[in-house]
Amino acid sequence: MAVELVVPEVGESITEVQIGQWLKNEGEQVQVDQGVVEIESDKATLEVPAPVTGVISRVLKKAGETAKVGEVIAYLEEGTVAVVPSEEKAAPQAAPPPPPELEAQASEAAPDSKGAQAPAQEEPFVMPAARRALEQAGLEPSDVKGTGPGGRVLKEDVLRHLEGP
Numbered sequence: 001m002a003v004e005l006v007v008p009e010v011g012e013s014i015t016e017v018q019i020g021q022w023l024k025n026e027g028e029q030v031q032v033d034q035g036v037v038e039i040e041s042d043k044a045t046l047e048v049p050a051p052v053t054g055v056i057s058r059v060l061k062k063a064g065e066t067a068k069v070g071e072v073i074a075y076l077e078e079g080t081v082a083v084v085p086s087e088e089k090a091a092p093q094a095a096p097p098p099p100p101e102l103e104a105q106a107s108e109a110a111p112d113s114k115g116a117q118a119p120a121q122e123e124p125f126v127m128p129a130a131r132r133a134l135e136q137a138g139l140e141p142s143d144v145k146g147t148g149p150g151g152r153v154l155k156e157d158v159l160r161h162l163e164g165p
Contacts, residue, residue: 003052005074007039007067014041016068016128019061020149023047026056030076037073042129042155054078064125125152133158 007017020038024030035047036056054076061073124146126134130153134141137158144161146153 001078002057003054003076003078004072005036005048005051005056005076007069007071007073008046008048009069010039010041010046011043014043014069016066017041018125018127018152019063019065019067019073020045021063022059024050024056026059029055039067040127040149040152042127045149048073050076052076052078066128125150127152127154129155130158137162 010017017039018041020040022037023035024037030036030050030053032051032053033049036050037048038045039048040046056074057077058075059073060075061067061071067073124141125148126141126146127148130144131141133155134144134153139158139161141153144153144157147157148154
């Protein structure tokens with residue numbers, strides 16, 4: 001039976017979060033309350049635990065994407081056990097989604113190695129509060145050096161940029 005993994009409420013005034021690092025990938029076994037994905041709000045990074053024991057059957061939001069509170073970000077198959085033969089059969093179906101994540105991570109580490117991927121990675125991930133501050137200041141994300149995890153642009157980075165060197 002498919003169980004939805006939804007973005008939990010993380011604060012009274014927070015309506016959206018950014019998907020951080022997936023701690024488990026499609027096809028991987030998870031235990032109830034085991035961390036599956038990190039989500040980032042303007043103020044904190046939190047782990048979203050698995051609501052049931054099972055296998056992650058589908059990831060809907062990739063790292064760096066924005067999701068609203070209550071939005072479904074993945075599906076888990078309750079009680080399913082990950083077995084090597086079934087993983088091999090599922091590999092052709094599960095393989096297409098992970099490579100873009102791996103390519104994105106590789107591009108972050110070495111943007112010159114993939115010329116086609118480099119332009120997409122030149123613009124850093126921007127947290128929601130930082131995005132609002134950038135829009136208000138009339139700046140582009142590439143104008144500000146991100147100091148958050150993975151080079152993410154934080155609101156503090158925008159404010160520091162506006163204050164000058």
